[in-house]
Amino acid sequence: MTEVVYNIPISLFSGYRGKNVIVRSYDPVEMVMGLSDYDLDHLVAVQLLSMTGNVDVLTNWGNGIPIDLLMLHPQTEFPFLYRYAKLLDRHPLRVCIPVVSGFSKAVKVATSLKLFVKLEIGQPDPSLIDEIHRVLNFYIHNPMVALPIEYFHSTFLAMYHSEQSSLWDVQEENPVNIRYVTEDGRETIARRLGTDRAEGNFDTFVADWQSSMIAEKTECYDCRYFRHCGSYFKWPRKTYRCEGVKSLFGTLEEAAQEMQGEITVLTQAQKGVA
Amino acid sequence: MFGRHFSVILLPTNKCNVACDYCFEDKTDDFMSIEMLDEIIEKLLDHMDRKDVAALTIYWQGGEVMMLPPAWFERANDLIARKAASRSRIVEHSLQSNMIGYSGKWNRLIREMFGNSVGTSMDFPNLYRRARNRSPAEYTNIWNRNVREARDSGIQIGVIAIPNNETLRLGAERFYSYFVDELHITDFQVNTSFSGGEACDAKLQSILDLHGLSKFVVDLAHIWAERGFRGGVKLGPFDQLLNHFIGDIASLPCIWQQNCADEFVSIDARGYVAQCDCWVTSYPDYWFGNIFAESSFTDLLEKSPARRKFQMRPEKLMTEESCSDCDYLSVCHGGCPVRTYSITGDFFRKDPYCQVYKALFSTMEQIAARVAAERASHTLPVMRVA
Numbered sequence: 282m283t284e285v286v287y288n289i290p291i292s293l294f295s296g297y298r299g300k301n302v303i304v305r306s307y308d309p310v311e312m313v314m315g316l317s318d319y320d321l322d323h324l325v326a327v328q329l330l331s332m333t334g335n336v337d338v339l340t341n342w343g344n345g346i347p348i349d350l351l352m353l354h355p356q357t358e359f360p361f362l363y364r365y366a367k368l369l370d371r372h373p374l375r376v377c378i379p380v381v382s383g384f385s386k387a388v389k390v391a392t393s394l395k396l397f398v399k400l401e402i403g404q405p406d407p408s409l410i411d412e413i414h415r416v417l418n419f420y421i422h423n424p425m426v427a428l429p430i431e432y433f434h435s436t437f438l439a440m441y442h443s444e445q446s447s448l449w450d451v452q453e454e455n456p457v458n459i460r461y462v463t464e465d466g467r468e469t470i471a472r473r474l475g476t477d478r479a480e481g482n483f484d485t486f487v488a489d490w491q492s493s494m495i496a497e498k499t500e501c502y503d504c505r506y507f508r509h510c511g512s513y514f515k516w517p518r519k520t521y522r523c524e525g526v527k528s529l530f531g532t533l534e535e536a537a538q539e540m541q542g543e544i545t546v547l548t549q550a551q552k553g554v555a
Numbered sequence: 556m557f558g559r560h561f562s563v564i565l566l567p568t569n570k571c572n573v574a575c576d577y578c579f580e581d582k583t584d585d586f587m588s589i590e591m592l593d594e595i596i597e598k599l600l601d602h603m604d605r606k607d608v609a610a611l612t613i614y615w616q617g618g619e620v621m622m623l624p625p626a627w628f629e630r631a632n633d634l635i636a637r638k639a640a641s642r643s644r645i646v647e648h649s650l651q652s653n654m655i656g657y658s659g660k661w662n663r664l665i666r667e668m669f670g671n672s673v674g675t676s677m678d679f680p681n682l683y684r685r686a687r688n689r690s691p692a693e694y695t696n697i698w699n700r701n702v703r704e705a706r707d708s709g710i711q712i713g714v715i716a717i718p719n720n721e722t723l724r725l726g727a728e729r730f731y732s733y734f735v736d737e738l739h740i741t742d743f744q745v746n747t748s749f750s751g752g753e754a755c756d757a758k759l760q761s762i763l764d765l766h767g768l769s770k771f772v773v774d775l776a777h778i779w780a781e782r783g784f785r786g787g788v789k790l791g792p793f794d795q796l797l798n799h800f801i802g803d804i805a806s807l808p809c810i811w812q813q814n815c816a817d818e819f820v821s822i823d824a825r826g827y828v829a830q831c832d833c834w835v836t837s838y839p840d841y842w843f844g845n846i847f848a849e850s851s852f853t854d855l856l857e858k859s860p861a862r863r864k865f866q867m868r869p870e871k872l873m874t875e876e877s878c879s880d881c882d883y884l885s886v887c888h889g890g891c892p893v894r895t896y897s898i899t900g901d902f903f904r905k906d907p908y909c910q911v912y913k914a915l916f917s918t919m920e921q922i923a924a925r926v927a928a929e930r931a932s933h934t935l936p937v938m939r940v941a
Contacts, residue, residue: 360870360871360873363870364870366814367814370559370560371559389879390873393888395885
């Protein structure tokens, strides 16, 4: 059984000793001061909630500890990524980019700096679908993209290998595996954007949600992408219309099939049967 | 500030034995004593301890390094090796010389300290490199003789070549043939001019027409791809761009690093610290400080307002220039600050050779696609460009 990872504010760190934690803070100095060396065994990652802190303190602290940079305003914060790139030979570095208007520039700069990218997509407004498509095509076709852009990458791989996947897992929001702990100590689902917080039995939260979506015969009922989405895009607003996100799945599926075809031809050519 | 490795461009002397017309350095007669070097190395190692930096590469330049005797470098090598070992740090050395003062007495040192390798410079045609009151042709003859002798002694020679207007007129084919076919140089790189220091005609003429230079680098890329690449000729930065666009590990030149301020600094013979040799020898206003005047090299770097400007430059280019819209952002990051400053006088502009770089990037990307396709179809043995 997988051990749960708790995403906690640094102020609650002492209460979670011995548990696997992602520690979040607005201030890198507070992070370095607050996490003494003997605490690092169960530290899965640190999350920086602000892009403007003193990054230099992280250059010779906690070698190898993954760092998540959480953007809030990617349209204006993308230049700040240059401050963090120097951490790359000390830490695995990922930037979490909310899908809001103008987010694509942050994705481009992040990939140019060889940072992992996770899109915090939530339930994207239909007006954003074109921009998401541009980023998806950038991910699929631009040879300069050397590192994953999630959720595209994991979904693409699952489709390529004809395997099932779940956006709840890919987006690290399945409460079976990871829980967000609020400032006042309440455990909830680990979606950062929006104010909706899940309650109830976290061990069955995703399965219960999916069952209800099927039972209510929402779009999920006969959706061909259910095996990769798992009703992710129907939460928290079950009335969310999925045309846009389905088209994104469609593009990923086409790319996966195209690659399957190319690999097959290449393999056959190498075997001398083509 | 710096990762697990950093580099220092160290100028043990600001004095030079030649007087090239387009030289950007404001040369002085200063030499670094072994005692001065001792203090510098001690402070660099303190910095490495403080910042947990495992390895240092020292790029020895000048002035002209061979204005100091080999015995000086032997003492320097011993001193640095001893101090580095006592701190469990790795220090490696690289040598850049004009080779005009070279003789066989340097061979043992070059072998033991510099891995039997020297970087040097020559242009085709040579218009500006000359000894004082001598002609470029005489310089070329001495250089050719010394380089030949060094190579006969087993020393690997890498050459930096700076195109000039005459180079562009003669074309890439003549340029390539000169180095590869005539001189048998198999490791050379093309750099663009840097017009720092006091203005003069040669420096003004060294700022080349962008269209002509673009055509030159594109033609050269095709020539190298057809004749040099498979034959093992290394041509920088073309070979590293090919690696980059293929997806192999690439070591791109400093002008295209994410931020050169995170990679290296330069220290001259008087102890002045600046971003690189160009800055330390040409622009006192951009010195970070003097290493002999500060007890801590780390503090010198962290408190320097000039260095802060360097750190901020790529960030500012993202909003004030078109770099964030460029398809080649991942390769270039806005280009070289000193080239920008020397030509435009404005630090926070993108590199004025942007158009040339784009032409080269685009060409190398196309060549890389062809090479990758050939590899995939197994018509070309898989090889790496070093």
